[in-house]
Amino acid sequence: MTSSILFNVTTIAYMASMVVFFAYLASKNKTLGLTGSIIAYVGLIIQTAAIALRWKESYDMGVGHAPLSNLYESVVFFSWTIILIFAFIDIKYKYRVVGAFVVPFALLGMTWAQLGLNTGIEPLVPALQSNWLLYHVVTCFLGYAAFAVACGISIMYLIKAKHEEGGSASPGGLMAMFPPIRILDDLNYRAIMIGFPLLTLGIITGAAWANYAWGTYWSWDPKETWSLIVWFIYAAFLHARFTRGWVGKRAAWLSIIGFAATIFCYLGVNLFLSGLHSYGNSKM
Amino acid sequence: MATTERNFVQKVWDFFCSLKLTIFLLISLALTSVIGTILPQGPLPPEYVAEISPIKLQIYTKLGFFDMYHSWWFIALLYIFSINLISCSIKRLPHVFKFITEPTTILGESLRNSFSLKKELAISASVEAGRDKLAEFLAKEFATPVVNEHNGEYHLFAQKNAWCRLGVYVVHLSILVIFVGAIIGSLFGFKGFVTIVEGSSVSSIESRNGQQIPLGFDLRCDQFNVTFYNTGSPKEFKSILTVLENGQPVKDYTNVRVVVNDPLTYKGFTFYQSSYGQATEGGEHFFTATRRSGGAPEQFALSEGGVATFKDGTTFKLLETTPEVRQFMPDFSGPAARIEVTFKGKSPQTFIVLKNYPEINAQRNDELTFNYLGSNAKMYTGLQVAKDPGVWVVWLGCALMVAGIFIAFFMSHKRVWVIVSKGHIRMYANANKNQAAFQMQFDTLADKFTNLKI
Numbered sequence: 001m002t003s004s005i006l007f008n009v010t011t012i013a014y015m016a017s018m019v020v021f022f023a024y025l026a027s028k029n030k031t032l033g034l035t036g037s038i039i040a041y042v043g044l045i046i047q048t049a050a051i052a053l054r055w056k057e058s059y060d061m062g063v064g065h066a067p068l069s070n071l072y073e074s075v076v077f078f079s080w081t082i083i084l085i086f087a088f089i090d091i092k093y094k095y096r097v098v099g100a101f102v103v104p105f106a107l108l109g110m111t112w113a114q115l116g117l118n119t120g121i122e123p124l125v126p127a128l129q130s131n132w133l134l135y136h137v138v139t140c141f142l143g144y145a146a147f148a149v150a151c152g153i154s155i156m157y158l159i160k161a162k163h164e165e166g167g168s169a170s171p172g173g174l175m176a177m178f179p180p181i182r183i184l185d186d187l188n189y190r191a192i193m194i195g196f197p198l199l200t201l202g203i204i205t206g207a208a209w210a211n212y213a214w215g216t217y218w219s220w221d222p223k224e225t226w227s228l229i230v231w232f233i234y235a236a237f238l239h240a241r242f243t244r245g246w247v248g249k250r251a252a253w254l255s256i257i258g259f260a261a262t263i264f265c266y267l268g269v270n271l272f273l274s275g276l277h278s279y280g281n282s283k284m
Numbered sequence: 285m286a287t288t289e290r291n292f293v294q295k296v297w298d299f300f301c302s303l304k305l306t307i308f309l310l311i312s313l314a315l316t317s318v319i320g321t322i323l324p325q326g327p328l329p330p331e332y333v334a335e336i337s338p339i340k341l342q343i344y345t346k347l348g349f350f351d352m353y354h355s356w357w358f359i360a361l362l363y364i365f366s367i368n369l370i371s372c373s374i375k376r377l378p379h380v381f382k383f384i385t386e387p388t389t390i391l392g393e394s395l396r397n398s399f400s401l402k403k404e405l406a407i408s409a410s411v412e413a414g415r416d417k418l419a420e421f422l423a424k425e426f427a428t429p430v431v432n433e434h435n436g437e438y439h440l441f442a443q444k445n446a447w448c449r450l451g452v453y454v455v456h457l458s459i460l461v462i463f464v465g466a467i468i469g470s471l472f473g474f475k476g477f478v479t480i481v482e483g484s485s486v487s488s489i490e491s492r493n494g495q496q497i498p499l500g501f502d503l504r505c506d507q508f509n510v511t512f513y514n515t516g517s518p519k520e521f522k523s524i525l526t527v528l529e530n531g532q533p534v535k536d537y538t539n540v541r542v543v544v545n546d547p548l549t550y551k552g553f554t555f556y557q558s559s560y561g562q563a564t565e566g567g568e569h570f571f572t573a574t575r576r577s578g579g580a581p582e583q584f585a586l587s588e589g590g591v592a593t594f595k596d597g598t599t600f601k602l603l604e605t606t607p608e609v610r611q612f613m614p615d616f617s618g619p620a621a622r623i624e625v626t627f628k629g630k631s632p633q634t635f636i637v638l639k640n641y642p643e644i645n646a647q648r649n650d651e652l653t654f655n656y657l658g659s660n661a662k663m664y665t666g667l668q669v670a671k672d673p674g675v676w677v678v679w680l681g682c683a684l685m686v687a688g689i690f691i692a693f694f695m696s697h698k699r700v701w702v703i704v705s706k707g708h709i710r711m712y713a714n715a716n717k718n719q720a721a722f723q724m725q726f727d728t729l730a731d732k733f734t735n736l737k738i
């Protein structure tokens with residue numbers, strides 16, 4: 001058994017989970033909703049095993065390190081955290097439909113990683129040889145994942161709000177599956193309440209690492225700056241709740257924009273801008 | 285006159301206290317920060333200057349876009365941000381304190397209707413007996429209540445975690461603390477750079493703005509070393525450093541191993557492994573030239589860029605050398621030199637000769653076979669140097685921020701009121717956060733409450 005087989009199984013599980021969730025949306029059959037969640041959890045367990053196995057494989061190769069060192073490994077980890085945060089929200093608040101809008105993000109990540117990225121285990125360049133890598137990456141990605149969940153919920157919010165404005169609040173339609181917008185608004189806030197502290201910790205551990213390794217806790221490197229931009233957007237979101245005229249739709253949009261900025265921070269910066277963080281770039 | 289002045293002051297105050305300004309500032313900071321991630325910051329690379337139109341260059345320079353995080357308008361935004369934060373806190377903190385220290389202990393009729401968590405219980409005992417029983421109940425199950433009499437009824441009030449309403453203010457304070465730390469660092473700290481050739485020492489370093497800063501001690505580089513993985517990517521950059529006081533090595537600071545992610549700190553200065561290279565001064569590289577037709581190999585020495593000419597008119601130019609070729613040619617290791625050879629009447633050819641693989645050098649089958657014997661050139665290590673007395677203040681701010689966010693998000697101020705009247709008791713409760721979690725706690729409490737026999 002190798003980790004790459006397990007990762008393929010994971011991808012298939014997330015695909016199945018998404019299909020079942022869509023069937024649930026269409027049929028409103030409660031059992032399907034439960035099945036969708038269970039398949040996602042099974043996928044999560046397999047993926048956890050796969051990540052652990054890859055970790056071990058790297059030691060067997062003599063270049064042992066946590067599987068968080070290149071783009072492939074980070075995308076896989078991102079998918080894992082998305083399902084983890086989804087599981088947390090699913091178990092705590094029990095709005096199964098959320099899965100239909102969140103599992104696709106994890107599936108997208110896994111598919112891209114398995115098909116489009118270099119899956120080889122590589123040795124760590126000197127710049128990444130630090131325990132801070134683990135703390136920094138784990139906190140950042142858990143935060144990103146919570147924002148992904150919040151984004152899915154916000155999309156649901158906007159769809160539902162638009163539908164209600166249209167006046168067709170037919171009791172039996174697809175929309176009846178969605179939680180009421182008040183609840184969606186609240187779930188959005190709760191997901192961000194999980195993500196914001198984690199992003200804050202991610203930025204702080206990054207700063208601590210930079211200070212430890214280079215003697216500057218902040219150097220306005222594009223990645224750092226983008227993480228701060230994301231942080232500003234979600235801080236604006238948190239304050240929007242206390243300001244009349246900024247709740248509801250605008251808050252949902254802020255959450256979506258926040259996640260778009262998160263994705264740019266994660267991928268766009270590496271693809272379009274240059275700096276200290278480009279994965280695989282062997283800068284000291 | 286006086287009133288319009290007051291009005292104006294009031295308006296300015298309200299402006300700085302407003303949360304709309306906060307949102308505006310947060311979004312402005314987010315948007316403007318993007319500029320510095322797209323445009324180059326600091327000294328401009330010549331290729332960039334050649335590419336951009338002169339008008340744009342002038343406008344961007346005027347607007348400070350090439351050092352935008354230190355431009356007057358970005359700093360001004362941060363000042364307004366701080367003023368917003370401070371005035372907002374000044375305006376609200378007294379209310380919050382009052383809320384904590386002088387809670388609403390008597391629940392008026394109109395307030396009662398606004399609670400979603402409530403429970404009623406019929407009693408047969410006297411009002412006083414009910415009051416005592418309930419005070420005991422609350423003290424045991426929730427928190428010790430304060431008791432007040434009001435219009436013949438008894439109002440019991442108990443609360444938990446009232447102080448956690450200060451959590452957001454801790455977050456806001458933490459931002460200011462981090463700013464203070466950053467300012468201390470920029471006033472009293474510096475960043476600099478130093479290169480030390482193996483075997484030599486330095487007593488001062490150059491700061492980023494070009495100043496020479498004395499260290500007050502000497503730092504010697506005993507050795508520098510690079511190792512590579514088989515793939516050719518670097519594995520470790522290692523300097524062996526020794527701190528000298530009055531020329532004598534300092535105990536515990538002798539032969540210290542400094543690698544990336546593991547710096548050396550002495551007397552407030554921290555030295556970080558940052559770059560390396562071959563010292564150019566005095567570095568000679570040794571080669572042999574062997575004639576295919578036979579004869580003893582001819583040995584010669586060159587420094588980088590140097591040219592040697594042979595009797596038959598062949599010229600040999602040393603372009604560059606490396607002490608470790610693996611980073612460029614993963615299948616090989618050891619020192620290598622890139623050379624340009626021009627045989628008489630032929631065009632120049634550039635190739636690489638390897639120290640550890642003379643058989644490969646020989647495969648070229650030219651009239652002259654060149655071998656690289658290595659060099660007496662020393663390595664130098666490049667160290668980033670920093671001193672930042674404000675960094676601990678920054679970490680204090682970060683700790684406050686994490687603690688404050690945790691309190692603000694995950695702890696809640698829980699309050700319970702009990703009104704004992706003739707014939708019945710009513711209980712009301714509320715939490716400022718996480719009402720759902722509190723609901724469960726309240727349900728347990730309400731169960732025990734309804735089982736009371738009074």
Ligand code: HEM
Nearest residue numbers: 235238239242303306309365366368369372452455689692
């Ligand atoms: C100009 C700057 C700022 C001002 C004037 C400001 C003001 C406020 C105010 C008035 C509240 C509401 C307090 C309440 O009634 O419960 C609040 C909440 C909060 N603020 Fe700020 N704030 C600012 C910047 C920030 C920043 C940059 C952060 C980033 C961490 C932040 C984090 C929070 C948090 C976490 C809350 C609690 C939100 C919640 O409970 O949902 N604030 N802020």
